Every structure is written in C-alpha cells, then in structure tokens.
Amino acid sequence: MERNELINLFEKLGKVFGDVAEDLPFSQNGSGVSASGYGDFVSVVQTVKRNNAWFTPENVRKSLGGIASWLTNEQLTNWVSDYPFTTQPKRVGLVMAGNIPLVGFHDFLSVLIMGHQAVCKFSSGDNVLWPAVLKLMQEIDARVLEHITVTAGKFENIDAIIATGSDNSARYFEHYFGKYPNIIRKNRTSVAVLTGQESDEELKLLSDDIFSYFGLGCRNVSKLLIHEDFNLDRFFTGIFHVGEQLMQHHKYMNNFDYNRAVYLLNKEDVLENGFALLRFTEDLHSPLSVLNCQRYKDMEEVETFIAEKAEEIQVVIGHDFTAFGQSQQPGLTDYADNINTLDFLKEI
Known part of the structure; x- marks a missing residue:
C-alpha cells in the first residue's frame, strides 16, 4: 500500500473510533465497515474489562476518542509531510504496553505510515482490543495485513525495535535488543x-x-x-x-x-x-x-x-506549562519521552 492509501485507511478507522467513542449506533459514514463489523467492535469495547478490569468501557472510549482526533486526512498528511515514504521497508518490532487501552497505537501508526512493517507483540493486558482493531482495519482494506505481523513469541528477522515498559523490563529489552536500532522507554x-x-x-x-x-x-x-x-x-x-x-x-x-x-x-x-x-x-x-x-x-x-x-x-x-486537563490528550507530535518516532524510523 502507498502512503495515501494508508492515510485513507486510517482516516476511515478514525471515523469508526470517533463514533464508538461517542457511543453512537452504526451509521453509513463512509468508513467501509459493515454494521456487523461495527457491532462486533462495540461488543469488544463493552466486554474487554473481563480480560483487564482497568479497561472499562468509559476508558476504552476515551482512548478511542483521543486516537480518532489524530486520524484525519489533514492531520496525518501534515504530520508526515517532511518525511519520505520508504522504498525499502524494514521490519520494526513493537513491544506494546498494556496500562492504557491501545497505548501503543502511535508507534503502530508511525511504523505503517513511514512504509515499514509492524511486528507486534501485544501486552497480556491489551491482547483483546488490539485484534479487534486489526479486524476493523482488515475490513476497511485487507491489504493492510501485508504490513502487519503479530507474534506471541520471540521476534524473528527484525531490523529495529520500539519497546515500552518499566525500568526493569527496559534492562531486559536493552540486553536482548541493544544490537538493533531502538527506542526503549522506561518509567515516567x-x-x-x-x-x-x-x-x-x-x-x-x-x-x-x-x-x-x-x-x-x-x-x-x-x-x-x-x-x-x-x-x-x-x-x-x-x-x-x-x-x-x-x-x-x-x-x-x-x-x-x-x-x-x-x-x-x-x-x-x-x-x-x-x-x-x-x-x-x-x-x-x-x-x-x-x-x-x-x-x-x-x-x-x-x-x-x-x-x-x-x-x-x-x-x-500548570500555568506556563501544558494546560490543565490536557495531559492525557496528546497530539501527533507529542512524542513519548520527547523522542521523535518519525525521525527514528526515517534513519533505520
């Protein structure tokens, strides 16, 4: 898939996320998702707390709403306007955290929109919602699955890695993945x-x-x-x-x-x-x-x-810092740990 096709896919996904975040019934909003597909995703949002009690429907919808705010054609196009779409895609391992619903989505989006292959290892705390998202993406445009691999075991044949975890897990990541170009995030x-x-x-x-x-x-x-x-x-x-x-x-x-x-x-x-x-x-x-x-x-x-x-x-x-109420509403350029993910992906 080319970048404009990926942007189109994510824009459609954003429409679904936005409707679910608002707890709206299915509508013909141009997303390409069927009524049954929409209903299946809503069901996961409502029941995922059985797998992770922290993932209440309210919290999942809040996360979906935040992500939906990124997924417009204008925002995505402007975000990557200074970054070429690679003609030599690399396999980028993604170790996802599970503290917040879909907390690794920005990394996932970054890898795909730069033209690379996402090799995803989901946290046990967020291994129900992510497959439901991939199912939605497949319904919108099945070709996207050519760019995504999901693994439950060891990473194989990766070229770089982005891993998020605790200070303890960061030591493990550095030991095993230090030989690859990497972003390894610790406790903040x-x-x-x-x-x-x-x-x-x-x-x-x-x-x-x-x-x-x-x-x-x-x-x-x-x-x-x-x-x-x-x-x-x-x-x-x-x-x-x-x-x-x-x-x-x-x-x-x-x-x-x-x-x-x-x-x-x-x-x-x-x-x-x-x-x-x-x-x-x-x-x-x-x-x-x-x-x-x-x-x-x-x-x-x-x-x-x-x-x-x-x-x-x-x-x-605080005053003269980030405004009150905005800490959990990051934009596309509010990179975790102040490390520009697109810069990293451009250089691998």
Whole structure:
C-alpha cells in the first residue's frame, strides 16, 4: 500500500473510533465497515474489562476518542509531510504496553505510515482490543495485513525495535535488543505545578490529568508541586467530582485501602479524602491512588526540580506549562519521552 492509501485507511478507522467513542449506533459514514463489523467492535469495547478490569468501557472510549482526533486526512498528511515514504521497508518490532487501552497505537501508526512493517507483540493486558482493531482495519482494506505481523513469541528477522515498559523490563529489552536500532522507554510520570492562581475550573480539570485511566499512564500526574501558601482545601474540592466513579472500582480501591493502611502503620504524614492519598515527600513516582506533594517557595525551586527529574518526567501541567486537563490528550507530535518516532524510523 502507498502512503495515501494508508492515510485513507486510517482516516476511515478514525471515523469508526470517533463514533464508538461517542457511543453512537452504526451509521453509513463512509468508513467501509459493515454494521456487523461495527457491532462486533462495540461488543469488544463493552466486554474487554473481563480480560483487564482497568479497561472499562468509559476508558476504552476515551482512548478511542483521543486516537480518532489524530486520524484525519489533514492531520496525518501534515504530520508526515517532511518525511519520505520508504522504498525499502524494514521490519520494526513493537513491544506494546498494556496500562492504557491501545497505548501503543502511535508507534503502530508511525511504523505503517513511514512504509515499514509492524511486528507486534501485544501486552497480556491489551491482547483483546488490539485484534479487534486489526479486524476493523482488515475490513476497511485487507491489504493492510501485508504490513502487519503479530507474534506471541520471540521476534524473528527484525531490523529495529520500539519497546515500552518499566525500568526493569527496559534492562531486559536493552540486553536482548541493544544490537538493533531502538527506542526503549522506561518509567515516567507527570507533574502539576500549583501556584495558587488557578481557577476553580482549572483545579477541576486537574482531576482529569490525575485520574484519567485511573492514573495508570505515564502522562498522569502523580506529583504536585504546591506553593507554600496554596490552600489544599481548594485542591480536594476540585477533585471531589471524580470520587464516586473511582470508589466503585474495586481494583482501584484495593490499591487505595492497601496504601492507606501502610502509611497509617508507618505513621506517615498523609491526607486523604476517601479515594486519594496526598503524601508529603520529595519522591517523584507514587503508587496507584497516591499523590506525592511537595511545597515550594518560588519558581526557581520548581525549575530546579523539573530539571533534575527531566529524564523521569513526561508532562508538566500548570500555568506556563501544558494546560490543565490536557495531559492525557496528546497530539501527533507529542512524542513519548520527547523522542521523535518519525525521525527514528526515517534513519533505520
């Protein structure tokens, strides 16, 4: 398939994703997907939580909506306008993470739209939704399967690799795949800077940055840098509206109850509101349901912290940084770990 044909395919896929994200019934929207194909995909969206309890229908639809926002002819064409379509395709291994629904889609899209072959290893946490997506793509244009290989075992005959995982898995990836051109991603998290000048609406939007996908993503805020005069009651008021949904999710609340018990036993300085724990520490990374909090006096302290932790921070939210509510709404050029995937793929 040529690039314009791939762009056309992804544009049609985006129409399906957009309709499913909006929970709309099947319509003749020009996607080329049949009513039965659409219905099968909707069924997977509604039931995939049986395989992974974190993949609630709401979270899957949120992910699909974010991806759909990329998949327009104009955006895709502009994105790759400075990158030639290869005439010598390489086999690029993709080790997919499973913390968020279809979290590896950007890598998958990048490989195909540059003209390479995607050799996919799906996470056990996301090995139901991905096959359903490939089935949709096959219905739109079956030729795309010539560019995709799915493997459950070892990678064979690959020329490069993009792998996403934890710091521990990154050591494994580097050992086995270090001889190939590679992008190997490690643990990252995100930070919010609160000056006290935030509006009530901005603090409400901050709850999306923290709790979207239950806080499981590297773009989720797990660290608050709070001015020494900031009133924490305003923060707790801002996030209150997400409490009911979180408290109904048993796996999330199991994490909350466990961490709360540990901190109480250790007599740590922790604030809580029934679904979130605020822990005062200089640590960056925090367990699920926990927010690390650190007071600062001036922006120089903030800038120093961010600079020192730059290799571990994915997004910074706040005034003069990424806008509140936008951490889990990346665009096509918001590359993970600030590594331009298209530049990498152009050079392999």
